[in-house]
Amino acid sequence: MHLYVHIPFCKQACHYCDFHFSTNLSRKAELVDAICAEINLQREYLPSQTLETIYLGGGTPSLLTEAELGRLFETIHGQYTVAPDAEITLEANPDDLADPAKLTMLRRYVNRLSIGIQTFDETSLRWMNRAHNAAEAFASVDRARQAGFANLSVDLIYGIPNRAESVWETDLATMLSLDVPHLSAYALTIEPDTAFGRWERSGKLPPADEQLAATQFEQLTTALTGAGYEHYEISNFAKPGHYARHNTAYWQRRPYLGVGPSAHSYNGTSRQYNVANNACYIADIRQGVLPATVEELTVADQVNEYLLTGLRTQWGCSLAELDALLGADFTQKQRRELAELDKTGWLLRDGDLLRLTPAGKLFADRVAATLFVE
Template identity: 50%
Template sequence: MAGIYLHIPFCKQACHYCDFHFSTSLKYKEDLLQALVKELHIQKDYLQGQTIETIYFGGGTPSILPPADINLLLDTITQLHTVAENAEITLEANPDDLDKARIQGLRQTLVNRFSIGIQSFFDEDLLWMNRVHRAHEAEASVKRAQDAGFENITIDLIYGYPLLTDAKWKHNLDKAFELEVPHVSSYSMTVEPQTALASFIRQHKQPAMNEQQSAEQFSYLMQAMQTRGFEHYEISNFCKPGHYSRHNSNYWRGVSYLGIGPSAHSYNGEVRQWNIANNPKYIQSIFTDQLPAEIEELTETNRLNEYIMTSLRTSWGLDLEALNNIAAGAATELTKTATPYFDKGWITQNQNIITLTPTGKLYADHIAAELFF
């Protein structure tokens, strides 16, 4: 069991909060596409013949690519790998790209899941974020996809930014429930150092984010999702039963995956590697049969800490036996370190599984960091 991630590094314009690798110029699109195909061939043995159960087009904005380009990449994958019949194949998309013709074209590909970057159903918020689409397009894109037969849809929503009142946050969630999507990914607005938003805050053109607001809106999010029958299976992810993201869940469960494209990461349990985050340099290197990647061999401590960080974020929790399989005696040491968080009621233990309580989810990153070896 393994997954493949393809990074499509193009966007129509730059969202003020985004620090992913992308370009707003399509100058290198055709060369990049050929480089992705070539890298798939170069890295065909990375997963050692494992069956591919998930494929994920991320970015950037993969929905910029016409369906023919998506087909080219999927055809290459199916030629080089065994792909499971029930494979989950996800395309990240912006609402403005999902017109009727594009959706109908994507129905002719193997794509069977959309991840739609809505972020908000309010135009003023979308303008503040510098998103390309508008609120009416967000709602319409979901309905068009559903009408075309795409039932496996997730939408992204952001909370914890100055314009988002509690009333507006409630409206955004109510709209998501009204659209009957089976999965919602929801993130607190984070200010990354190299983004336009960080610059605006430094120049006092925008207020800083309010941690109390973020915590309260996250608490409301958890409560609203539970009331509507959604499972909170990862800190930022909620789904109706049976609709969790198989691809992203594999990241959190330590399953091997191959990352293709500039800035893409790969992991096989022992080694992590990541490609250069520069489109021309990536293309040039691939065209000369050189993989432009840095490689890190994971130490025992690396593997322990990665497992703690990823497993604690999920409803499946941290398995103490799995910890001991990485390093003998690690479970005893971690349990001792975790005592203050048991006492505060932030974590709980059921047999060998440690999970975060609802309150603990507010401090997930802090707790994980404190438990690192």
């Protein structure tokens, strides 16, 4: 089974981010105590008591102190058996990895770091209001390796407007020179409730350039696959044997528990969503109340979620599994939609599997939505 822990604190607000977080760190210790209490309250949620992966995301989990991390992991080990080969990931910002002592401390609790580099370009980092600089971005990988982290992932953002094309090419070349085993790359999106969203509404920022993002996605795919990385999910590339096991569990619809404000959980038949408010979350947990909304999944929900996540991966969607979920012949029910997609060249039928073609990866959500059932 799989555990996600949401740490909703950041030093400062990146201009593009609409995840739930706070830059007021005054209640961080209280929040960690509440998360520990939720882990205890939710101990029966997962069908198995053995954790194959643990993922600390946010927010910025690398802001946690040793005492706070120790409290979290003491609670986790008190409620679950953690598999000996469990993947334990912590998201970190490069500026939090400057101190070797901090990295040594993190290594005692986690065996995988996901480093939010985003770009190696100084001007772009300032424009996005990132807390680190270009030198820290580059050095963070080397420092992590020196501390004993072999399993590393970095994040990059593409489709950033108003900069020379060579900047993205340099980002890719720099990333490849670091020889990390895993990369997650995301197109810049302009979300309404962010600084960039407000800039767009005021005319200060142009709308996202879809053609730029598509071109840079193709450059990304060519560069990474040419360097021996497997493009195993639309936004994720890995050297053989270095898939993100935790995120793969999401895409393959395995049960997971999410704790912390705004965290989601899935048990196979329902989803639950924690309140995205730190004060409300703490208050409810102190009352022994789970601050979650539960959504029972219909047959259509389960089919559509499988299409939405499965088509993003190299494994695609199994027609046999779609038939089993639907309780009917999926290809017959959606024959008109499948025929339409055949004409686009975006979808490939390979025996029992539906997979996106390279061209279809640019339209993954559109392909999935075309096949949704009611």
